[in-house]
Amino acid sequence: MAHMQPDALRKCSDPPPGPPPGLPVRKVFRSDPEAAGKVRRFVREQLAKEEPALTCEQVDNLCLIASELATNAIRYGTEPGDSFAVVVLPTPDEVRIEVWDPVRRLPRLRNDSDERARGRGLHIVDRLAARWNATERPFGKAVWAEVAR
Template structure:
């Protein structure tokens, strides 16, 4: 199995466009987990974050006929998870009903929301790939 140092020079990005349906969210989780496994990265924390962000995209960010995108990017120290949905007018808040963003905040080192290509938004989360104390910070970029 390839190690992270073997993978970084060869492949540092994964992205997929999925239908904004529960089936699309589930497929995104499966594909992302397989990609993380192929990269030799830990699965548990990123998989939970991906599950929450993908579910939020199809639950709160869905526009009929529009897909959502899931992207994973590796830098030497960080895994960046990005989910782009079609509802740029609906910015998620940590106090919204549900537990999804509470879990993301607890698991991610940092997370936030930024404008995507109009009319989209991108909800992102970073997970450190080095053993460091975990402290989350919400930042809008």
């Protein structure tokens, strides 16, 4: 009978092959309606490699944050045919998700409203992340959020 290590019990999935944990990983996505789901899968695959392992709640929160930031990039930061990038940057103290898009206009947290169908994504990010912000980059911006380990 195999003996399981306590950390192995916390993993949400077995790590896929690829770059070693702890290195930033970037992937470019086409701006289309299916991109948010692809971003969630990419982030989940990268987080499965992390040591020490993240809890399922941390992984779920990071995937939701990445999805919300990607959705904003699709809706407000790209034009048809554009692309955007997602970066997963783990450190010993936190995991940072960045979404880069080609539009310089920085996002802003809007007041909550029951009358708008949109505008809640950054509120979700604000509640789940230890901190978040946006910075200008050459040829666009990066919107990032960090979740503590």
